[in-house]
Amino acid sequence: MKEQILSHLDNPGQLEKLYRANKSGFKQEFSGIYPQLQDKALAGFWYERLNYETEDVFWRFNREFLFVIIAALVAGILVKLPAIFPISEEFYYPRNLSFFVLPPLMAYFAWRNKLPANRIAFIAAITVVCALYINLLPDNQSDTLVLACIHLPLLLWVLLGVSYTGRELHLADKRLSFLRFNGDLAVMSALLVIAAGMLTGITIGLFALIGLRIEEFYFEYIVAFGLPAVPIVAAYLTQNNPQLVNKVSPVIAKIFSPLVLVMLVIYLGAIIYSGKDPYNDREFLLLFNVLLIGVMALIFFSVAESSNKSGAASGVWVLLLLSVVTVVVNGIALSAISFRISEWGITPNRVAVMGGNVLMLVHLLIVTVMLFKAATRKAAITEVGRSIVLYIPVYFFWTVVVVFLFPIMFGFK
Template sequence: MEIDNSISKNIANPRELERMYREDPKAFKKSFSHAWEQNPDSPVLAAWYERLNFKEAAHTEKTSLLQKGFLFMGILAILAGISTRIIFHFVEQEAIAPINLAFGILPFIAAYFVYKNNPPKKVLYTLALMFLLSGLYLNMLPSNHNDSIILAYLHLPIFLWGLIGLAFIGNEYGMGRTRLAYLKFNLEFCILYASMAISGMLLAALTMQLFSFVGLDIEDFYFRNVVLFGAAALAIVATYLVSMNLKLAKNITPYIAKIFSPLVLATLLVYLITVIWVGKNPFLDRNFLLVFNGILFSVLAVTIFSITESGTDKKKNISDYISFALIILALIIDSVALSAIVFRLSSYGITPNRIAVLGVNILIWGNLIWIMVSYMRFLQNKTGPSTIQDAVTKYLPVYVLWAAFVTFTFPLIFN
């Protein structure tokens, strides 16, 4: 009762009320309700009432949301694990193609983002329809595994990745910052999933070794029923953790970008000089042309990785010049690859593989030109870093559309 009277007596003394609160917050909060009942018209006590109760309400609401999100994540993880195990059974029986395993994981990641972001119904219906049609179309393809079918299998995950992006972005699919956030999510997801997967592999190795000590070989059973289930469920868990702003992945990605960019640049320069020295020719050597394209994709991925993690700082640093050098290098590699592909098309004729590689190289060439021009303007202080990020994010739908074109038309055209 004494502190109740003290609160009432010091209504006009905010400093004393603050001192009392800091001295014993629990006692202050316990006695405040009585003082508030005695002085309901006091604006000072009204402010204190909101201060003391708003935090509790906010905390309760946040905890409730976390609990609901965690529960939904757990349900999706279990469903993803079960679905993947069932699909794997049919893959083993050679009833369906192995690419169907993607449908055991990716739709559930999209479902989590739909739950989290609550997109408009048109986006929800589009996602459901596209996943359904993709699954039906994939399993209607002939099982002869010719080049066009294999290309469809290779490009389908890129199209599904675009659908997950739509679920992530929701109704803000036209905004560059949301597309950039999706790219960052992918980087953080890969880092976190890889970290947890390594831990899982160590656990699996330990478990099988322990059982081997008692004369039981559980490797086949463990892979089919535990590893497979865990790998699928882990993807949903990693999605949830990244979406909850886990600091581990967010803090490490900028450092990885800064470390890997100069290493990749130095390695590729040495490699290209060596290639020229030994006289390798991508125009005549098909396998070397494939390696050349693999290098191009790697450089493009590292470049986008670096740009994504560069932030909005207008000050230029050494990382910007390294990224610009990587873009120039990638453009040179792509130009050589394009020339070699055109040469092989004119010399050996049209095939699905050559058309697919030509198309993606043209798309990458156009994207690299856009990024290079944006970077040049940034380095000349004519624009900010946002224009470089726009050159990356605004081009993403082009890759998804190309993947959809190859997936859904090549088997029809070339069969």
């Protein structure tokens, strides 16, 4: 979109079309190039328009909102399929959990971005293939089945990124925008869940006062339809009201980055003191890897937020130190899984964890080097963001291997 904005600077009508097609994307790209356009009157007008602070929340019953309602209803129906058809819940939910939200979000952004028919067909075909494949795997509770169910959401998340980026998938800035969207979506979804939780408590309490116990009905239908609708509604709100989270998300990133850094350092010391180790404790190693993924997500989210604006150098140094500590954590996890493989042999779980840890370590090292360059003013923070998003396809290909090839390689065990 950046190139389109620059090429149509003297065409107000075309700029308006670009803005209406993708308001949040237009604002983000325009803000990035505005410093070089300050001498142009039209650019100044757009800057003031895009940065005008308003307290109003865009919530209009139009075609987009109707589409969101339909998508939310579809998500709710998918959740309730075992109640409609004779389908085992134990079979259905672990395999199809990721299909409740991600495909409706794909459809929303495909519609919003007016994707060409061939791109929509590509996304839909892969989604259908994934749905058929995961539901046709043998129902033997094998390790490869569990791994496929765990990794499938990541594969669908990449497809969501394809839908979100629209015709600009090849642009690193647009991929970085997708990472920012995920952070904003998480913040908005959390706020909606908190508000919905309060409403649930009040509603159930009020009905209890008049002697009506509605808990079973409420959770069976209202919550079942409401929960999968949360991220869909949150996506609608973030896209049409970027001012709602534009200030909250960076603050969260700035607050939690140093806190997590301190926590990690203390935690590593506590591990040594307690004598607990991931080498002989499988559950501890699992939690260790979950911690690693969470910290990596925080780093990437913080970089994505920082790349959208000029941040303080101290923030970059915090991210650099956090990355270094995370590399240490990853090294411990990698050595632990290597030890377990050498001691007890190869299993699907160990190979999957080993491969994931290697990929994350390489990625972390790349990001750490780029953060060091950014901290020492040898590179812009945007270059760090590019190093993050350009590596995402590697995770995608590894996910494809785990989901589709592991069951065959290990005999569906």
